Amino acid sequence: MTTVTVEARELTRIYGGREAVRDVSFTLNKGEVLGFLGPNGAGKSTSMKMLTGNLAPSKGSVKICGIDMIENPKEAKALIGYLPEQPPLYRELTVDEFLAIAARLHRVSGSHVKKAVRIAKERCGLTEMGGRLIENLSKGYQQRVGIAQAIIHNPMVVILDEPTVGLDPIQIRDIRNLIKELGGEHSVILSTHILPEVEMVCDRVQIIHKGQMVFNGSIDILKQQRHGNRLLVGLSRAPANEELLKIPGITSVETLPSGLLRVRHAEGGAPAELLVQAAVNQNWGLYQINPDQTSLEEVFVQLTFQEQAA
Numbered sequence: 001m002t003t004v005t006v007e008a009r010e011l012t013r014i015y016g017g018r019e020a021v022r023d024v025s026f027t028l029n030k031g032e033v034l035g036f037l038g039p040n041g042a043g044k045s046t047s048m049k050m051l052t053g054n055l056a057p058s059k060g061s062v063k064i065c066g067i068d069m070i071e072n073p074k075e076a077k078a079l080i081g082y083l084p085e086q087p088p089l090y091r092e093l094t095v096d097e098f099l100a101i102a103a104r105l106h107r108v109s110g111s112h113v114k115k116a117v118r119i120a121k122e123r124c125g126l127t128e129m130g131g132r133l134i135e136n137l138s139k140g141y142q143q144r145v146g147i148a149q150a151i152i153h154n155p156m157v158v159i160l161d162e163p164t165v166g167l168d169p170i171q172i173r174d175i176r177n178l179i180k181e182l183g184g185e186h187s188v189i190l191s192t193h194i195l196p197e198v199e200m201v202c203d204r205v206q207i208i209h210k211g212q213m214v215f216n217g218s219i220d221i222l223k224q225q226r227h228g229n230r231l232l233v234g235l236s237r238a239p240a241n242e243e244l245l246k247i248p249g250i251t252s253v254e255t256l257p258s259g260l261l262r263v264r265h266a267e268g269g270a271p272a273e274l275l276v277q278a279a280v281n282q283n284w285g286l287y288q289i290n291p292d293q294t295s296l297e298e299v300f301v302q303l304t305f306q307e308q309a310a
């Protein structure tokens with residue numbers, strides 16, 4: 001049975017008469033990692049703050065495991081772990097000291113604090129770092145400490161706002177792996193402006209643009225959009241485009257600067273086999289044929305453009 005952990009309904013936030021977030025609704029199930037994707041200024045942080053009870057919505061509601069954030073904020077917040085965009089770290093403390101304080105703030109009972117700190121450190125790859133001052137850690141390790149404080153009370157829902165910003169590629173890879181692992185036991189909402197990050201880490205994605213949701217679906221649907229209806233074809237003795245257009249299903253042919261041909265085909269049509277047969281029969285010198293994927297960036301532009309045009 002799927003357990004709904006987060007239910008957001010028509011979340012709206014108005015700043016000085018301007019809607020920073022408008023009518024954002026979604027549900028999140030146990031174990032899912034949801035990507036909350038959007039360019040800078042789209043309204044991600046504002047949404048994260050409303051979801052975590054740090055900012056009151058102008059309209060709409062949030063329920064965490066069925067508990068209403070406005071009616072029962074204490075109970076609802078206890079089920080959430082939150083890493084804000086600016087991690088709340090006491091840099092002059094050691095990792096152990098800081099995590100012990102975070103545990104107490106999250107109401108972990110005195111006798112369980114030590115164990116909670118140990119488990120959070122283990123899960124975040126910080127076991128060897130307990131005695132180190134936070135200010136002396138690399139940014140990647142500081143971010144791990146930020147995630148460790150978010151999961152110290154073993155919350156149902158973990159909300160991470162742009163957790164990989166400012167990290168180097170290795171640190172980014174490590175943090176993404178850690179987020180994936182968290183998804184097994186917790187529900188995770190990952191706010192990010194990086195499309196490949198969502199593809200690597202998330203099961204589901206929501207795209208927010210100018211405060212409104214423009215896409216809400218499984219990561220597979222987003223990936224399918226990337227495949228589009230295009231093939232990249234290399235022919236060393238390419239015929240005139242008209243010859244290729246005679247192949248059933250092919251709707252257009254474009255020669256790219258690299259010499260490759262971008263062949264578009266009708267929705268559902270798969271002319272690759274016919275094209276290969278024709279190339280062999282007519283000695284066109286076929287040396288490459290593969291799907292021409294739309295980048296996630298292109299998909300994003302298409303989705304946000306559709307929204308603007310609507």
Ligand SMILES: Nc1ncnc2c1ncn2[C@@H]1O[C@H](COP(=O)(O)OP(=O)(O)OP(=O)(O)O)[C@@H](O)[C@H]1O
Binds near residue numbers: 016
């Ligand atoms: N306290 C505030 N007062 C007025 N406007 C605000 C406030 N906080 C955010 N905004 C505006 O609301 C919009 C959404 O901001 P938000 O920080 O939620 O976006 P974001 O997607 O998280 O972007 P970023 O990744 O750059 O933080 C922006 O236009 C921002 O300028």
